[in-house]
Amino acid sequence: MAVGGIPCDSRKNYAGKFTCKVIFACVVAASGGLIFGYDLGISGGVTSMDPFLQKFFPKVYRKEISVQPSDDQYCKFDNQILTLFTSSLYLAALLSSMTASRITRGLGRKVTMMFGGLLFAFGAIINGFAANLLMLIFGRVLLGFGIGFANQSVPIYLSEIAPFKYRGALNMMFQMSITIGILVANLLNYFTAKIEGGGGWRISLGGAVVPGLIFFVGCFFLSDSPNSLLERNKYEEAKDMLRRIRGIDNVDEEFKDLAKASEAAKLVQSPWRDILSSKYRPQLTFAILIPLFQQLTGMNVFVFYAPVLFKSMGFGNNASLMSALITSIVNSCATLVSIATVDKYGRRTLFLLGGLQMFVCQAVMTISIASKFGSSGSPGQLPLWFSAIVVVAMCVYIAGFAYSWGPLGWLVPSEIFPLEIRSAAQSITVAVNMIFTFAIAQVFTAMLCNLKFGLFIFFAICVVGMSIFIYKLLPETKGVPIEEMTLVWKYHPYWAKFVVDKNSSPVMGKLELII
Numbered sequence: 001m002a003v004g005g006i007p008c009d010s011r012k013n014y015a016g017k018f019t020c021k022v023i024f025a026c027v028v029a030a031s032g033g034l035i036f037g038y039d040l041g042i043s044g045g046v047t048s049m050d051p052f053l054q055k056f057f058p059k060v061y062r063k064e065i066s067v068q069p070s071d072d073q074y075c076k077f078d079n080q081i082l083t084l085f086t087s088s089l090y091l092a093a094l095l096s097s098m099t100a101s102r103i104t105r106g107l108g109r110k111v112t113m114m115f116g117g118l119l120f121a122f123g124a125i126i127n128g129f130a131a132n133l134l135m136l137i138f139g140r141v142l143l144g145f146g147i148g149f150a151n152q153s154v155p156i157y158l159s160e161i162a163p164f165k166y167r168g169a170l171n172m173m174f175q176m177s178i179t180i181g182i183l184v185a186n187l188l189n190y191f192t193a194k195i196e197g198g199g200g201w202r203i204s205l206g207g208a209v210v211p212g213l214i215f216f217v218g219c220f221f222l223s224d225s226p227n228s229l230l231e232r233n234k235y236e237e238a239k240d241m242l243r244r245i246r247g248i249d250n251v252d253e254e255f256k257d258l259a260k261a262s263e264a265a266k267l268v269q270s271p272w273r274d275i276l277s278s279k280y281r282p283q284l285t286f287a288i289l290i291p292l293f294q295q296l297t298g299m300n301v302f303v304f305y306a307p308v309l310f311k312s313m314g315f316g317n318n319a320s321l322m323s324a325l326i327t328s329i330v331n332s333c334a335t336l337v338s339i340a341t342v343d344k345y346g347r348r349t350l351f352l353l354g355g356l357q358m359f360v361c362q363a364v365m366t367i368s369i370a371s372k373f374g375s376s377g378s379p380g381q382l383p384l385w386f387s388a389i390v391v392v393a394m395c396v397y398i399a400g401f402a403y404s405w406g407p408l409g410w411l412v413p414s415e416i417f418p419l420e421i422r423s424a425a426q427s428i429t430v431a432v433n434m435i436f437t438f439a440i441a442q443v444f445t446a447m448l449c450n451l452k453f454g455l456f457i458f459f460a461i462c463v464v465g466m467s468i469f470i471y472k473l474l475p476e477t478k479g480v481p482i483e484e485m486t487l488v489w490k491y492h493p494y495w496a497k498f499v500v501d502k503n504s505s506p507v508m509g510k511l512e513l514i515i
């Protein structure tokens with residue numbers, strides 16, 4: 001059967017086993033997702049803790065306590081300085097992902113990952129001891145640098161070392177770690193919010209040092225990916241690593257293709273300029289649009305602001321953190337579904353099913369919130385049935401994201417870029433992801449205040465648009481070896497016209513000796 005439109009006789013089938021070595025490397029590298037997830041999960045809870053608001057954002061605090069049940073609930077958290085706390089990190093991550101592209105290319109994936117863990121751990125310490133707003137923001141900027149480095153290097157490392165038949169599942173362990181990070185952070189917030197004396201937020205913010213160090217120390221035990229070693233002319237080491245992760249001696253066929261790709265990659269002097277040429281149009285399009293669309297699903301509204309959102313709807317303090325906890329458990333569990341199915345049913349199926357599920361839930365949430373809050377935003381007493389509908393719709397929506405746009409938003413870009421532009425293109429993906437994570441974090445409270453329940457309509461329309469885009473333009477990439485990916489464009493009815501024949505790439509003298 002043709003996969004990704006590629007005829008059977010053009011497809012490769014490299015030999016190799018599913019080894020413990022590869023599983024270990026993937027688990028360790030994927031732990032980089034913990035730092036991203038931890039941070040995503042911690043800020044929402046911390047910004048809803050009164051002692052934290054009192055210390056750093058007294059104006060928001062005063063506004064919050066003066067709100068009456070009859071006031072406009074949509075607007076009580078609308079404060080741009082408070083959102084700057086959440087979003088400053090994403091700006092830093094955006095900047096660092098650009099630098100990280102040079103490091104991943106020049107020094108390898110492993111070094112970049114280690115930088116990521118270390119910077120994150122430093123940022124966590126500064127935040128834990130923060131005495132003023134400046135320290136708080138500085139700490140967050142360091143966290144952002146760490147995340148930029150990790151998100152730039154981890155997905156490509158995972159896609160490079162995974163055997164192509166299991167690439168989807170192994171790459172998605174990154175997303176699994178993100179969701180575990182979010183879950184742990186929410187759990188911690190739930191308990192620290194109750195600490196007498198109000199210093200709980202320090203534990204929540206400082207606790208980020210733990211995932212940072214887990215990731216940093218874990219990376220000592222990793223070897224770089226064969227692709228990255230070849231990129232830096234370490235031929236013997238690359239072949240040896242390939243043998244070890246594939247668990248067989250004869251890796252010649254795969255090694256030859258990796259080597260060919262790496263030689264072609266070396267001809268590219270300036271990946272940032274080359275990526276703009278029309279032959280990379282499909283990859284560039286997805287590098288930009290996949291992370292953009294991932295953010296326009298609206299998922300991060302729940303990730304960052306679940307406690308705030310629940311509070312706005314009249315749930316008490318405890319109940320709102322509790323609901324955030326439930327939603328993050330759903331997020332982790334549904335990610336397992338995608339790990340189990342992505343290499344069987346393919347990326348397109350999950351994208352489309354997840355899109356449909358999110359759309360239906362957004363519609364339900366819009367109707368229920370509109371019917372209760374109207375456009376004045378004063379709900380009066382909230383009945384139990386209402387809370388139940390909103391929480392269930394939210395959970396089903398989150399599950400839809402967690403088996404589709406969440407993990408696929410990292411998997412698909414990392415597997416479609418050819419080696420010569422992989423680092424640069426992944427940086428674009430991370431940067432776009434961060435810009436829009438930032439934008440959502442920054443404008444959400446203002447959007448809620450102005451669009452009211454229309455906020456969910458906005459995201460629902462986006463979900464429809466992105467599903468059509470995937471349906472029309474994304475070729476299936478399951479089961480296609482990473483360095484063979486150019487074929488999916490070549491056989492795609494729309495993208496074929498952009499792709500020139502890569503068979504003309506130069507062949508390497510020195511390598512034939514090793515092969």
Ligand code: BGC
Nearest residue numbers: 040179300303331406407409
């Ligand atoms: C996204 C994050 C999101 C998380 C939720 C990730 O794939 O990039 O923005 O918060 O999934 O699980």
